[in-house]
Amino acid sequence: MRALYSPRCWKTTLLLAFLTTVGSVQAYPEFQQHIVKTTGRAVNCALCHANADGPEGTGPGQIGHLTAAEQAELGRARAAFEPGARPNSPILNAFGNHLINSLGKKKFLELRLAPAQLAEALPKDSDLDDDGISDARELPSGTHPFIKSDGDPWLLFQANFKRNFTQIALALAATVSGLWGLGHLLRGFAVATRLKDDEAEDPAH
Amino acid sequence: MKLPETIERTEAYLAERFPVEKMNYASMILKKEVPVHRLSWGYYMGGLALFFFLVQIATGVMLLFYYQPTVSDAHASVEYITEHVPAGALVRNIHAWASSLMIASVMVHLLSAFAMKAFGKPREITWITGVALLGITFAFGFTGYLLPWHQIAVNATKIGLQTIEEIGAYLPGQMATWPKAMKEIIQGEASVGQATLSRFFALHVIILPLSIAGILGIHLLSVQLHGMSQGVDEKPRRMEKFFPTYFLKDLSVWGVAFMVLFILGLCLPFDSLFAYPLFEPFNAKGSTPDGIKPEWYFFWVYYPLELLPFWVIMLGQTVLGVVMMATPWIFKNTNRRTLKVLAVAAGAYLVVMTVFGEKIYHLFKG
Numbered sequence: 001m002r003a004l005y006s007p008r009c010w011k012t013t014l015l016l017a018f019l020t021t022v023g024s025v026q027a028y029p030e031f032q033q034h035i036v037k038t039t040g041r042a043v044n045c046a047l048c049h050a051n052a053d054g055p056e057g058t059g060p061g062q063i064g065h066l067t068a069a070e071q072a073e074l075g076r077a078r079a080a081f082e083p084g085a086r087p088n089s090p091i092l093n094a095f096g097n098h099l100i101n102s103l104g105k106k107k108f109l110e111l112r113l114a115p116a117q118l119a120e121a122l123p124k125d126s127d128l129d130d131d132g133i134s135d136a137r138e139l140p141s142g143t144h145p146f147i148k149s150d151g152d153p154w155l156l157f158q159a160n161f162k163r164n165f166t167q168i169a170l171a172l173a174a175t176v177s178g179l180w181g182l183g184h185l186l187r188g189f190a191v192a193t194r195l196k197d198d199e200a201e202d203p204a205h
Numbered sequence: 206m207k208l209p210e211t212i213e214r215t216e217a218y219l220a221e222r223f224p225v226e227k228m229n230y231a232s233m234i235l236k237k238e239v240p241v242h243r244l245s246w247g248y249y250m251g252g253l254a255l256f257f258f259l260v261q262i263a264t265g266v267m268l269l270f271y272y273q274p275t276v277s278d279a280h281a282s283v284e285y286i287t288e289h290v291p292a293g294a295l296v297r298n299i300h301a302w303a304s305s306l307m308i309a310s311v312m313v314h315l316l317s318a319f320a321m322k323a324f325g326k327p328r329e330i331t332w333i334t335g336v337a338l339l340g341i342t343f344a345f346g347f348t349g350y351l352l353p354w355h356q357i358a359v360n361a362t363k364i365g366l367q368t369i370e371e372i373g374a375y376l377p378g379q380m381a382t383w384p385k386a387m388k389e390i391i392q393g394e395a396s397v398g399q400a401t402l403s404r405f406f407a408l409h410v411i412i413l414p415l416s417i418a419g420i421l422g423i424h425l426l427s428v429q430l431h432g433m434s435q436g437v438d439e440k441p442r443r444m445e446k447f448f449p450t451y452f453l454k455d456l457s458v459w460g461v462a463f464m465v466l467f468i469l470g471l472c473l474p475f476d477s478l479f480a481y482p483l484f485e486p487f488n489a490k491g492s493t494p495d496g497i498k499p500e501w502y503f504f505w506v507y508y509p510l511e512l513l514p515f516w517v518i519m520l521g522q523t524v525l526g527v528v529m530m531a532t533p534w535i536f537k538n539t540n541r542r543t544l545k546v547l548a549v550a551a552g553a554y555l556v557v558m559t560v561f562g563e564k565i566y567h568l569f570k571g
Contacts, residue, residue, distance in 0.1 A: 041480045042480045042482050042483070042494060042495045042496045043480070043481075043482065044482045044485075044494075046481075046482065046485065052482065052485055052488075053491075142480070143477075143481065144481045147481050148474070149287070149294075149474035149475075149476040149477055149484075150474075150476065150477060150481040150484075151477055152477075153473060153477045153478060156472070156473060156474060156477050157472045157473045160471060160472035160473070161468070161472045164471045164472060167471065168467070168468055168471065171464065171467050172464060175460045175463060175464055176460070178460075179456060179457055179460045182453075182456060183449075183453050183456075186448070186449040186452065186453060187449050187453075189449070190446075190448060190449040193235065197235075
């Protein structure tokens with residue numbers, strides 16, 4: 001009985017408890033499947049998970065690869081049933097953690113039955129990759145909310161054009177001025193060369 | 206024919222194509238004139254291709270400072286350039302956009318030169334070097350595609366190299382083994398790996414740039430020596446001075462191209478035209494992801510390859526290659542009207558296969 005409460009035994013019990021929980025952990029492919037079906041884009045687990053092959057396995061960002069401290073983080077993240085808990089799950093990427101933080105695990109699990117509503121439930125002002133397209137708008141179009149170069153090309157163009165308007169205007173002014181100056185310089189060269197040629201042909205003139 | 210006679214004829218042929226008496230500043234710059242007519246826009250396409258090539262050199266050199274040509278670090282170094290190097294994303298994006306724009310302008314240049322019969326005597330060498338430049342430009346695209354070492358890059362390269370090997374099945378006797386040997390030489394090892402990346406890198410940054418510089422030199426020298434071709438059947442209504450009039454117009458076109466490229470580079474990430482999982486680092490243990498296909502400038506041959514028997518495409522490619530190289534002699538007596546129709550038909554085919562190739566593929570394959 002005493003041996004049962006020894007530190008070594010506690011560790012074993014905790015590990016067993018963890019492995020039992022791990023066995024029941026699954027990614028939630030309903031959202032990915034819905035996005036692939038509605039957009040036709042190839043979307044993999046890296047949309048929300050740290051590893052493109054999902055949470056199960058022994059690769060980086062997968063459960064079998066976690067350190068003890070990361071396992072503790074995972075446990076805290078799993079218990080984030082209400083919004084605003086700021087989870088930092090090591091098996092999720094920034095967008096995955098943002099989802100749980102914004103909705104809470106409870107609401108997120110409920111949405112598995114209606115994956116189309118996930119985007120609507122997200123905060124409208126959040127734009128994790130700062131590409132000018134909100135996460136709520138990126139998700140239903142199958143583009144990654146955490147990759148700046150991924151997004152609807154036309155929306156990205158509009159957002160970046162607005163953002164970089166000053167640089168574009170300056171570049172335009174520099175190009176036009178440069179061409180104007182170069183034009184005058186080259187015309188000057190041409191006139192000088194012609195005068196020189198005329199002089200060579202007719203020195204008296 | 207005896208050897209001295211052959212040498213004499215070769216000398217005469219080259220003397221006509223590269224007249225030494227015209228190799229001076231006055232003939233090549235000051236006295237040169239450019240015809241003005243409704244197809245004059247075609248004269249600017251070569252300069253435009255040159256501009257994009259110069260941009261590629263400038264941006265390519267910048268990328269070289271950070272890019273690591275190893276399978277373990279290539280993708281990470283590209284990510285580092287994009288996310289951490291000041292203006293790295295802009296430089297990389299301009300490099301990607303300029304490569305596509307360079308290929309597009311080379312294609313349009315070739316078609317417009319064909320329609321204007323710019324290959325007629327004494328411009329045969331200009332044409333042949335132009336065709337070689339198109340081939341090198343495609344090779345630039347193919348080798349550059351692998352360098353970021355992401356899913357689409359490696360898998361598309363594997364498919365491309367596999368296609369070379371498949372040619373062997375249609376060749377007789379000992380020749381049947383040549384394509385496989387060629388593939389192995391390019392690939393450098395059993396599968397696409399470090400040796401392939403090293404070879405593609407060497408090709409992309411050393412061998413192809415040196416080749417293009419040499420051939421481009423001959424091409425430009427030839428253009429300056431013989432001037433622009435007349436371009437139309439009727440005598441042009443007027444001529445304009447190459448320097449400074451045409452040269453300044455050409456520079457203005459470069460200015461517009463620069464602004465277009467700058468805006469695209471700044472506002473539209475090239476990667477956004479693809480689905481993001483394809484840009485994850487290559488996973489050797491994973492299966493080939495969906496959506497793998499070559500760059501858009503290979504669609505004209507890629508989709509027919511998916512639809513038609515392989516031998517049909519190989520035969521078509523061989524015929525096309527021979528016809529392109531022999532154009533100055535095959536179309537020697539063809540009038541410009543016919544050439545224009547052929548060029549428009551070829552252009553329409555390229556546009557249709559590039560824009561609608563996937564739809565056509567699904568239409569036939571379901």
